[in-house]
Amino acid sequence: MPKEVVIVNNNKLIKLLKQNGLSITDSRRKILQLFLEQDGALAHGDIEKKAGEKFDRVTVYRTLQIFVDKGIIHTIPTADNSIRYALCKDECGEGHHHDHHIHFVCDNCNTTYCLDDVVTPEIKLPKGYSAGHVEVVVEGVCKNCQ
Template sequence: MEAEIQKILSNKQLKKTDTRERVLKAFLSSSHALSNQDLETNFDYVDRVTLYRTIKTFEEKGIIHQALDGTDVNKYALCSDRCSPSKHQDFHAHFTCSQCKSTICLEDVVIPQLQIPSGFNLLNTNIILNGLCDSCSS
């Protein structure tokens, strides 16, 4: 995982810091999206400002993207290699489990291109699916 963290950071021209390393480690070892609160549990002492800045930087650099779950809690998940600082390419649905409350990227469920009326400028399309995840439904 060390090597992977190093690779991601150097790809995005970011210096390795303790906070960045811990946050990336948390995302790499999680199968679902993480909230600020989830991330805070990876620190003995949390400097919330630094953590918040790290999340913003990662989002701007195309390392993580917001995984909407229909609540007002911000959750984030790792991007694919296709994402770049100028353009995110996370055109997939997000699934929120009503039992364990996990939010999971469904990379294979692609958001379709929608026809919108002229004059509208579409910036974002989100699909949030609700139900039971694979571990809760089995």
């Protein structure tokens, strides 16, 4: 029985899934592939458009959820009620995300980038507050839209 979905980068994909104790299914390969061949982040809607013709909407939700749980992707907060997702670096794992980079959203093309080389700054909080994770989102014009 021939596979219906053509997968590039098959080895990397499968390795990444296996590393995280996930079974190899078409939807997981397809959705992970989208992230691997993508520079910026993806909103749920993007993924549903690109992968959803082949997979049920519920499957996309569950797949993204499990990828976040396993530390394969992370979420990026936005001001427009549409969570973006992007691949995590290798240090992330189940139960603990280590994303200390900042995020950049382009005003023009609306692409969201992980700026992996820009670390989140130290924030001095008022007395009584203790900091956990710090999330920085910069909005501006990206390298392709200048």
